[in-house]
Amino acid sequence: MDPAVTLFVSMFTTLLAIINPLEAVPVFLGLLEGKGDAERQRVARKACWNVVLLTFFFLIFGNVLLRLFDVPLSMVRVVGGVILMRLGFELFSPSPSGGMIPSGGSGDQHVSFIPLAMPIMFGPGAIATVIGLTSTIKSSGHLVLSFAAASAAVFAAIFVTYLSLVYAKAILSKIGPQGIDAASRIVGFFVSAMGVALIFHGTVEFLQSYGVLLGKPAGQ
Incomplete structure (x- = not known):
């Protein structure tokens, strides 16, 4: 397959799994309870646009921040993997206290950024994943093409999320809270698996960079 x-x-697929639009649907409806369709569409559009801006900020400046604080990408992958694994476990078996996933509350005019855009749709797992994927773009032979592919993936994932929020009432009425719970648990399993993979690859890359394992470190 083409790189x-x-x-x-x-x-x-990674961004869509981490954003998990189905998990955001009941929270979105709870925050905007009593609001009209036009208001919900406006907030959904603004929230998704905020996620796009956050994603491109970390996609473009993520490595700059890492270099500034002298943090290797291998460590970002490990930490991101731990966060993803914890988030996945929480989706698979949610705790009564809520943990990393906030619950809905009373809405106000700022919910499009906090808590909708961050941390519900774009939380620690998304930040770590986006920064980790920048190494894939940098190590590719065609930087512009890879960045274009990553950008298209971001817009595609956010567009699916936007549609999920716009049709939140219809989705909730069709599959119901139990369907959303089941889908969230399935997503949680795969998010946990992605977290384990990030931890494994980050650890291997870290050991290779110090000569403990033979082979070329990923991203170089």
Whole structure:
């Protein structure tokens, strides 16, 4: 498969799993309870646009921040993997206290950024994943093509999320709270698996960079 297509599919599925629009649907409806369709569409559009801006900020400046604080990408992958694994476990078996996933509350005019855009749709797992994927773009032979594929994946994932929020009432009425719970648990399983994979690859890359394991470190 073409590397650009592989990058697109990988980033699209990963972002969609982490954002988990189905998990955001009941929270979105709870925050905007009593609001009209026009208001919900406006907030959904603004929230998704905020997620796009956050994603591109970390996609472009993530490595700059890492270099500034002298943090290797291998460590970001490990930490991101731990966060993803914890988030996945929480989706699979949610705790009564709520943990990393906030619950809905009373809405106000700022809910499009906090808590909708951050941390419900774009939390620690998404930040770590986006920064980790920048190494894939940098290590590719075609930087512009890879960045274009990553950008397309971001817009595709956010567009699916936007549609989920716009049709939140219809989705909730069709599959119900139990369906959303079941889907969230399935997503949680795969998010946990992605977290374990990030921890494994980050650890291998870290050991290779110090010569403990033979082989070329990933991203170089």
